[in-house]
Amino acid sequence: MKPESEMKQAKKRILAKQLANELNVSISTVSRAFSRDSAISPKTRTMVLERAKAVGYQPNPFAQSLITRKSNIVAIIVSHFENPFYTEALTGLCESLQQVGLTTMFFSVPRDQTPDEILPQAIVYQPEFVIVMATTISSRVVEEAAKYGTNLIFFNRYVPGTLSFAVTCDNADGGRAIADHLIDNGHKRMAYIAGVKNASTNIDRWKGFSERCAARGFSDVCREEGQIFSYEAGYKAALNLMKQRHRPDGIFCASDIIAYGALDALRGELGLGVPDDVSVAGFDNISMSAWPSHSLTTYHHPIKEMVAKTLHLIERISADPDTAVEAASIKGQIVIRHSTRKIAQQEATGR
Amino acid sequence: MKPESEMKQAKKRILAKQLANELNVSISTVSRAFSRDSAISPKTRTMVLERAKAVGYQPNPFAQSLITRKSNIVAIIVSHFENPFYTEALTGLCESLQQVGLTTMFFSVPRDQTPDEILPQAIVYQPEFVIVMATTISSRVVEEAAKYGTNLIFFNRYVPGTLSFAVTCDNADGGRAIADHLIDNGHKRMAYIAGVKNASTNIDRWKGFSERCAARGFSDVCREEGQIFSYEAGYKAALNLMKQRHRPDGIFCASDIIAYGALDALRGELGLGVPDDVSVAGFDNISMSAWPSHSLTTYHHPIKEMVAKTLHLIERISADPDTAVEAASIKGQIVIRHSTRKIAQQEATGR
């Protein structure tokens, strides 16, 4: 045993009771000073708050939660978190939540586990909301959560069969925009490199793209399965696509990262010119797509708007828990760069 | 007011008391079943645990924290979170913490605020640890936190003047490894493109690099300030470097992202050959550095080991709160790719 003086002496946190004593008021008065609309004179409130700040008093959130049944916690649960897109979403959400007095708990689903195993760890904290990001969750668990009054909000995903809040990018619109861009600029054989097969993002991008192509007279869009949203997947898929007798001249990739893989396969391994021989477009508009070395035509994922919408939803549901379930879909916009051939350029090169 | 039937009826969580009644045991028996080493027969424990699982009972963590004074929460606070390196660190830490029963709270410092403003929001939850990542914090706040018994762990950073736990990469070793690699392969004029000036990472990488260069007879290493760890910074800095009369032939960049910027400036804007005219090396080994289009020589940032070390530290400090403050520095290793010229290649091209 070390002598007292050497021990780490954690200074004891000041409590409501002590603060009350110092100010000659009751403990309930201290409490009232901290809650928005409570019967307390502005004068006493100011007094309490000032002194509290001076001595560093803040109500213990655990005790608060216990009695108010409000945790002021929002859980964010992720699994495939590689895409830089999610990093921006996470910090954006977290910072907005901080501003309205909510605290973010973060859960990540390891490769050898399912979201269904991790979700209960979040639920136990009785979070006001659970934001599900980059993750697919079984509809059984969605119902479970609903039973306990936990609001689930899907971010950038939705669970088709289920009624739950969701904020997504208008993926179909993105697919259509890319289709129009390629067709408008004279491309004749369109192709799609898919990401995670059952992801709603993947499904809707394909749907928008292929349907628009079909509507404009190109019904034979080839589709190559990338399986996942990765560079390697894009690389391999592009190679496969080019083995076909009738090579595509316009490739839409389910994500920017996939597109980089395709780009490298096409240029590096196959020695093809992009966009001279074949055009490549992505989806997300992550920051590196703007770099000169990539200069990728893509569809801008409206992260900021999606974050704002999510927060708006949270505030609305907090005010009225009976808010009707809603799936918001937010349009982004196409960003045209140099990985796709333009009409003018096409004529200039004599094609 | 809507009729009862239409209201969202949150099923009430089951409590220890009810579980105890159902099993004809006391409420403390239920409690004991959930704590590791407590006087309870294995038989009753199993019985309680089984029934608990069946009815979905879990102790309320707020009530637990209130009485045990253990929050089981680890706060992670970040500010400049762009580098993909941190994404991997975050998920790695979070998943490891989950496994040992700790929950992650996530705080992000907005551009218009300082870490010192956000930290109190974390402290209020009495986290067992605060992991400070991608952030510089004032030594005043470090002391504040210490006073309340909150353990701060700096991840990938340290605050020079202060005594606090830190887990970093051996940045100096990285600098030396790159220096050796360049010198061994016949480079004559070395240069460094810096990142955030006062970041300990930046300082140590420069130190290791410049000192090793000097030790091997190259004392005139030029240094260009990138100011931040960004693509644009690297781009501009590389351009500046090449304006000099005596151009460098080996450039070490403070991060991979900076290196990409340098690469694009050199190849794209200046039309130079990399590595034929000039070699470029980075630091971090983020996944895209392995892509054929970049193939960047770099120093591998040992994230996994750093995460493991952090967890080890957490477990050690938890077991013995008087654990001596320690700054662990973990070696990574150089990864040689095609952005730097090798001796053989140098001879082959007749230089």
Added chain:
DNA sequence: CTGAAAGCGCTAACAT
């Protein structure tokens, strides 16, 4: 507008 008292759900002495 303020104070006294009850109690949120649980754990930790203290008994038995």
Added chain:
DNA sequence: ATGTTAGCGCTTTCAG
């Protein structure tokens, strides 16, 4: 090994 009791720090009736 189990039950009983007293709080953890706070908010919220209920009086005044």
